[in-house]
Amino acid sequence: MNYRHGYHAGNFADLLKHTALCELLRLLTVKDKKLFVLDTHAGAGGYDLTADKARRTGEAEAGISRLLAAGTKGAPAAVVRYLAAVQAYDRKFGAPAGALRRYPGSPRLVRAALRPGDRFVACERHPEEALALKREFAGDRAVEVRQADGYHALKASLPPVERRGLILIDPPFEATDEFEVLLRALRQGLRRFATGCYAVWYPIKDEAAAAEFIAALGDLKLLAMELRLGAEAPPGKLAACGLVVVNPPWRFDESMREALPWIAGRLGPGVSATCSAPAASASAPASGE
Ligand SMILES: C[S@@+](CC[C@H](N)C(=O)[O-])C[C@H]1O[C@@H](n2cnc3c(N)ncnc32)[C@H](O)[C@@H]1O
Numbered sequence: 001m002n003y004r005h006g007y008h009a010g011n012f013a014d015l016l017k018h019t020a021l022c023e024l025l026r027l028l029t030v031k032d033k034k035l036f037v038l039d040t041h042a043g044a045g046g047y048d049l050t051a052d053k054a055r056r057t058g059e060a061e062a063g064i065s066r067l068l069a070a071g072t073k074g075a076p077a078a079v080v081r082y083l084a085a086v087q088a089y090d091r092k093f094g095a096p097a098g099a100l101r102r103y104p105g106s107p108r109l110v111r112a113a114l115r116p117g118d119r120f121v122a123c124e125r126h127p128e129e130a131l132a133l134k135r136e137f138a139g140d141r142a143v144e145v146r147q148a149d150g151y152h153a154l155k156a157s158l159p160p161v162e163r164r165g166l167i168l169i170d171p172p173f174e175a176t177d178e179f180e181v182l183l184r185a186l187r188q189g190l191r192r193f194a195t196g197c198y199a200v201w202y203p204i205k206d207e208a209a210a211a212e213f214i215a216a217l218g219d220l221k222l223l224a225m226e227l228r229l230g231a232e233a234p235p236g237k238l239a240a241c242g243l244v245v246v247n248p249p250w251r252f253d254e255s256m257r258e259a260l261p262w263i264a265g266r267l268g269p270g271v272s273a274t275c276s277a278p279a280a281s282a283s284a285p286a287s288g289e
Pocket residue numbers: 001003004005017040041042043044045104105106107123124125126129148149150151170171172
């Protein structure tokens with residue numbers, strides 16, 4: 001367990017994942033019915049972009065900082081809302097206007113969208129990250145932080161009493177069999193809670209493995225999204241990633257088809273994004289340029 005999200009917070013992968021997360025939360029909280037949210041791999045909750053970890057990789061600079069610098073003129077609504085959530089979190093720390101100093105992880109973005117009565121469980125297995133997460137939400141009764149295996153939590157927490165739920169599965173992919181473990185856990189989750197909305201992030205290091213993963217979900221209602229850095233990718237670093245959403249809410253597809261190409265276009269000339277709904281065989285590539 002060497003992975004620390006502090007090195008990567010605010011990078012291109014977070015832009016994809018967190019824009020989608022904010023949009024899912026918005027659409028799932030429109031109805032006046034309680035929502036359960038489970039973040040299986042929650043990380044530390046919030047990240048200091050001025051710290052050594054973030055500065056050493058420069059990933060936030062090439063990600064969230066570039067997106068913010070581009071401004072919101074003409075930006076799709078989902079991007080505007082995501083950036084507003086990021087800046088609202090930064091402002092909580094009293095940072096002066098200007099460069100972003102703190103970046104919200106998925107638990108913070110979830111917390112900001114919760115309504116009274118909604119329920120949120122955030123799991124993190126690494127002791128230090130779990131401690132940071134507990135500190136992040138100390139005294140906040142709306143958030144249940146568990147130092148636990150997120151895959152076990154899927155079994156233990158589903159189906160939720162609310163009968164409406166969003167499950168974010170965002171593993172670090174340190175294990176060579178992560179795709180298999182993930183697929184098993186997702187299938188198990190779906191058996192327990194077939195109507196839940198599941199958002200699953202994955203790196204694209206091996207094209208065949210990523211394609212196989214998506215193909216294995218072919219019987220489900222889903223939206224598959226990808227963001228590729230192309231020539232903008234630093235040598236030896238992750239250059240592409242995907243997010244698949246099972247049982248996406250109504251109009252999520254539309255929002256993401258607008259948001260992703262816009263984000264890609266702000267990150268650099270070679271960056272591209274795609275959005276496709278394989279199960280419905282309604283695939284529509286969306287170029288980043
Ligand atoms: C990619 S990071 C999470 C980032 C976070 N979801 C976000 O968007 O801000 C993955 C996290 O999963 C944790 N982790 C690894 N294996 C885990 C497991 N089996 N259960 C729960 N957490 C795990 C790692 O320690 C790491 O903090």
